Amino acid sequence: MQPFEFVVADSPASARALVREVDGARYYAGGTTLVDLMKGGVETPPRVVDISHLALAGVTLRPDGVRIGALARNSDVANDATIAARFPALAQALLSGASGQIRNAATIGGNLLQRTRCSYFRETRWNCNKRIPGSGCDALAGFNRGHAVLGANDACIATYPGDMAVALSALSAHVVVEGDGGERTIAIDDLFLLPGDTPQHEHALAHGDLIVAVELRFAAAHERSQYLKVRDRASYEFALVSAACGVELAGGTIRSARLALGGVATVPWHVPEAEDALAGAAPGAEAFRHAAELALAGAVPRAHNAFKIELAKRAIVRVLESVCGGAA
Ligand SMILES: Cc1cc2nc3c(=O)[nH]c(=O)nc-3n(C[C@H](O)[C@H](O)[C@H](O)COP(=O)(O)OP(=O)(O)OC[C@H]3O[C@@H](n4cnc5c(N)ncnc54)[C@H](O)[C@@H]3O)c2cc1C
């Protein structure tokens, strides 16, 4: 590991100032992603700013929804009674991630900004445009079984690895960020960036911007929501594909639907075209498969990951069957 300065912040404002004044400085929340990357020499921040003790934890109930502090632990949020009852897809996504020990340390803000598990990114002997811009992408002609089929290009085909953000996309969450201009709110789908020509820029935050909270609104479709994760082993494994879905049912039809996919794209993949097709449809095999076909219509497989396309379609059908319950 490269030598670095470790500084403890005593307020959000001081944390931001301490990061802002050093190029490449990083926040330390739970450290479960950052320290791994530093040990591997993938990230070499000259300064690490400890924010873990700031008063930004907890789930706060509001009249129309909840505000989840950025430093709330993944396990605490998953086990919160309101989250489990009103946003089940979020609780399920959090509980499907990592291990109990990691979930106890990992925070909501850090989970959002976790970096890809592409092994060519995490091993410094390989070429990787995300790690060293312009160096090339060894995954293109390498072993790309785990890589993206949506939202990718020849600059980068890495998947966004997290579970929680996929559920948050299906739940229309907003992320609250403190920056130089004060506090601003970003729709979850606007937080993550497609690779374009700059795969090293993964999110819309400026250097020093601090995530302070995630906000969710109560809605019928959020209450009837689920997260389905398909992976190589039953626990302690990232998603090969995942699907988060919420529906509002009325009079035997789907009044509205929300659908997002994980494990298949460079960002959490929200699928409005499938949602539009589901709205007003009678729940059932035909509508579900149609939505799944639409969701994967633009998929581009690489040498080893074509199986993800059919797997994702089946995951969508399965999670729709599940959220529609007896109505299907
Ligand atoms: C073995 C293993 C298995 C895992 N499996 C899964 C899995 O199956 N599913 C899954 O979703 N995740 C998985 N993870 C990832 C894990 O969920 C993340 O490491 C964790 O959520 C990151 O949170 P943290 O608080 O530890 O972040 P940190 O490591 O502290 O920070 C991560 C990044 O976010 C930045 N950051 C942190 N907080 C803020 C903030 N408030 N504002 C702005 N920037 C911030 C940091 O500077 C850093 O760049 C796994 C991790 C490991 C090590």
Ligand code: SF4
């Ligand atoms: S897929 Fe992206 S992260 Fe992986 S090696 Fe290529 S550029 Fe790097």
